[in-house]
Amino acid sequence: MIEILTVPFLRHIFFAGFLVAIGLSPLSVYVVLRRIVFAGAAVAEVASAAVALAVLFQLAPFPIALALTILSFLALSRVADSPRLPPEALIGMLYAGGSAASVLLITKAPRGEADILNILFGNILTVPVSMLWMLVIVFVFLSLLQFLASKEFLISAYDPDMGRALGISVGVWNMIFYAAVGLAVAVSIRVVGALLTFTMLVAPGASALYLTERLSRTFKIAIFIAVVSAIAGVAFSYQLDLPTGSTIVAFLVGFFMISFCIAHIRKGRTG
C-alpha cells in the first residue's frame, strides 16, 4: 500500500480512484432512487459521438463532450416528472442515438477509432495531474452543492407535488441535479473510463439502500463502499497485475452481492 503512494503514476491512479469514489457515490443514491441507472451508459455514448464530431471538424473534443453530456442530462430532467413519458424512454433513445452517431462519425473521422476512444475514455493508468485537479475542483463543488441543497434534492425526487405546494422550484432543482450528474459523469469518464464511471454511479447507492433504513446513513455507507472498493481495487490490481478499472468494478459488484445477501438474510429472520 505504502509502495503505491511512493510511485508517482500509481499515486495518481490511487487519487483518481479515490476522488471518483467520493464524487460519484453520493450521487449514486439518487440515481438509483430516481430510476435513471442507465443514464450514465447512455450519456457515455452521446459523449463518444460528441468526441467523434469534434475530431471530424477538428475542434477541442473535451469541451464538446462535456457540453453534450450536460445537455443530455438536462434533456432527461425535462422528462423526469412528465406524466407522458418515463425517463427510461429518453435514456434508451440517447443510448441508441449516441451509439449510431458515434459509429457514423468515426467512419468519416480522419483519426482512428482507438484514438477517439482514448481521447474520450482516458486511461486510469495515464492520469495527468491536471485531470486530478479538475476532479478535485468539480467534486468539491458538487459535494458542497449536495450538502447545502439536500432538502431541495430530496423533496424534488421524493414528492415533487408536495415540493411545489411548499413553493420550492422543483423543475429548477431537477435541472440542477441532472446537470450535476452530467458534469460528474463527463469528468469521470475522461479520467477513469465509462465502465468504472457507470458502476460508481449505480453500485454504491444500490448496495447502501440494501443495508439501511435511514437516508443519511445510505449516503455514508455508499461513500464507504465506493472508497474501500477504489483503494482495494488499485492495490489488488497492482499486486496481481490486473486492469485497475475492472478490478475496482469487481469490488463494487462484490459489495453489492454481499449487501444483497445481508438484506435477504435479515428479511428471512424478520419474516
Add this chain to the structure above:
Amino acid sequence: MPADLIKVSDLALGYGRRKVLQGITFSIRRGDFLGVMGPNGTGKTTLLKAFLGLIRPMSGSIEKSSVTGGHPLFGYVPQRESLDFHFPLTALEVVLMGRFGRIGIFRRPNAEDIKVTHDCLSQVGMDQFAKRPYRQLSGGQKQRVLIARALASEPEILLLDEPTNGMDIVSERAIMELLTELQREKQTTIVFVTHLLSTIERYAHRVALITSEGNLLVGEKERILSPEVITHAYKLS
C-alpha cells in the same frame, strides 16, 4: 379578514386540449370542512392540484387570499400510494419535509424545525413512531404521518386526496375524527377528496359534487346528497 380563502370563477381545467372540468364557480370559506366527491375520472384530484397551483386553469380564475394578505399556506396530503417506498426515510424525516418551504434556500432544518416536527407527530398520535421507517408503517399510520407533514407547514388550509382510501372502518374513522378535531379546535380549513358517500355524509359540512358531465354542484350536504342529485351526478338509472 377575507371570509373566502379560495374563490373560483368560471374555471375550466384539463390536460392538453381535453377539458375535465368546466364552468366551475364557488368559494371555500375560512373554517370550511368541504368534501369533494364524484364518479371516477371526473377530476377530483385535478381540482385539488389546481388549488395548489400544480395545474394551470384552461380558462377562468382561482383567487386565493390569506389572513396576511398574500396567498394562503397550503398543507397537501397526497394519496399515500403515490409516494415511492424505495426511499429509506423515517416518519420524522417525512414530516420534516413539511418545514422545507419555511427554511430558506441552502439552509438546513434547525432545532425549532425538529421541535415543530415532533409536535405535529404528537398531534396525530405518532410521535412514538418518529424513528420508525415510513415504509414499515401500516396504511393508517402512513396517513397520519402525511397529515402531520401537512401540519408541519403550518397551513391555513389542508387539502387531502383520498385520505381513507383502502383503509378498514376503524382506521378510516380515526383519520376522519382527527380531521374533525383539527377543524374544530384549530379552525383549520379542510378540503378532502373521497369516493365514499358514507364518509362525506358523516363528516363533511359542505359538499362539492362533480357530475359525470364535469360540472360542479356545491352546497350544504343535505341538499347535494339528495337521491335526485346523486342519481343525476352518477347517471344512475
